Amino acid sequence: MINRYLKNRRGELHGFGGCAKCGDRWNWKDAHAVYYSEHAGCSPLCEECWDDTTKEEKLRYYLGQLYKYDRPNFDYEKAEQMIRKQIDAFNNSPKKVEEGEKKE
Numbered sequence: 001m002i003n004r005y006l007k008n009r010r011g012e013l014h015g016f017g018g019c020a021k022c023g024d025r026w027n028w029k030d031a032h033a034v035y036y037s038e039h040a041g042c043s044p045l046c047e048e049c050w051d052d053t054t055k056e057e058k059l060r061y062y063l064g065q066l067y068k069y070d071r072p073n074f075d076y077e078k079a080e081q082m083i084r085k086q087i088d089a090f091n092n093s094p095k096k097v098e099e100g101e102k103k104e
Contacts, residue, residue: 020044020061021053034062034086036079042066055091059084 004024011018011025018025024046031043032050042065045053053061062083067076 019046019049020065021049021057022046024048034083034090036066036082042083055087058087058091062087 007028008018008023008025011027014027016025016027019029019031021044029046029048032045032047033041033043035041042062044061044065045058050058063080066079066083
């Protein structure tokens with residue numbers, strides 16, 4: 001617990017953002033990116049929280065980050081469709097094979 005606190009504190013002091021759900025900083029956690037265009041995406045959740053979050057919660061976090069900033073001439077409708085499509089695809093795909101587990 002103290003180790004987690006120290007990692008997060010170090011990240012905060014160095015200006016790292018963090019997971020919108022658990023608050024852990026990106027200096028030691030991997031973010032789960034979802035793309036809303038060919039070259040741009042957002043990543044409000046860490047991989048751990050992504051795995052432990054329902055589809056509805058994922059939509060709330062990712063769409064919330066998308067609409068957080070005002071972007072002139074930005075096609076929000078298309079971006080929202082891409083995010084919804086990717087979250088659906090992730091939710092319908094088979095679970096990741098655990099490390100060390102053999103593929104059949």
